[in-house]
Amino acid sequence: MADHVDLVLEQWRARRPDLDASPMGIIGRMSRLGALFDAELRRNFAKHDLDRASFDVLATLRRSNPEHSLTPAGLMHSSMVTSGAISQRLDRLEARGLVTRAPSETDRRGVQVTLTPKGLELIDKVLPTHVDTESQLLAGLSKAELDQLAGLLRTLLESLGDKRD
């Protein structure tokens, strides 16, 4: 059994035997899996006239609270992109009538972003197909293996300072 990364590691052993390339065995695999996941998830988003960026915003609003409402800063922290990216995502979603931007009542610099009924309907339609696609992507591992994997990834995230907020 060997995947593409095993070949890469062999090549490094042949060309640079002095180098311990083993960390690439983890980080290289994650990067490849990320690319494969992304490509497949994108196919599903496209069926519903969405892309990853729009889905992320709609899904974050959907799960955050019963009002489906957050500030741009809140969206930024959740999605790990810059404030400029959030502004542009919101421009697109607002133009499509999927979210609204309202001035904050407590802070005149602030904005409150809220899912419209149309946005709620769309994300609720896409969500089941999304987890379904994800589930198929993970079908190569058993339930026990998936739990083990989730645990290792959580430990790693915690060690890098990933927090709950």
Added chain:
Amino acid sequence: MADHVDLVLEQWRARRPDLDASPMGIIGRMSRLGALFDAELRRNFAKHDLDRASFDVLATLRRSNPEHSLTPAGLMHSSMVTSGAISQRLDRLEARGLVTRAPSETDRRGVQVTLTPKGLELIDKVLPTHVDTESQLLAGLSKAELDQLAGLLRTLLESLGDKRD
């Protein structure tokens, strides 16, 4: 112990208890780890006037064979980007004198890309700092845990058809 993704999963349970969001526990964590890894690796590349794209090309050439030489198609398969992206990456690297493009001797459509001495020197200088950075990113897991993680990721990649070529 809980990371950001645990919060996300809790929120889904509260808002959409009918939905089994557990696949997000894996795919969401991989995506976050990918972003954190990328940011840190980029910092190291920048120290050497490089970016991820250029590093990928130089490293792939470095490990592939003793001649440090591949076709654009070979680079494309290894890096999971489109042919257009490879063309542009090679334009940049060629302009900096880090690789050469020579017409293939056997196929007049073909091109042979080769590391220059300057390119070889650069990648050999950066490589140890790169694996060092990766190693630090993984320091939160023991050697045994890393082996376990690599195995699970390999199984997943194989189940998705990732091949050695």
Added chain:
DNA sequence: ACAAACTATCTCAGCACTAAGATAGTTTCA
């Protein structure tokens, strides 16, 4: 009370990528 420091959001130029398609050369096979 007021200046300085800070915070929230937006704007925009520059960058690397994709998707589609152009160009040139090679292979297949009737």
Added chain:
DNA sequence: TGAAACTATCTTAGTGCTGAGATAGTTTGT
């Protein structure tokens, strides 16, 4: 042999992001 299918590479318009910085409003400390 010659047409059709295929392959290798490059070109280009369009897209979404980052990084830097602008703008407006809030908080802090004296």
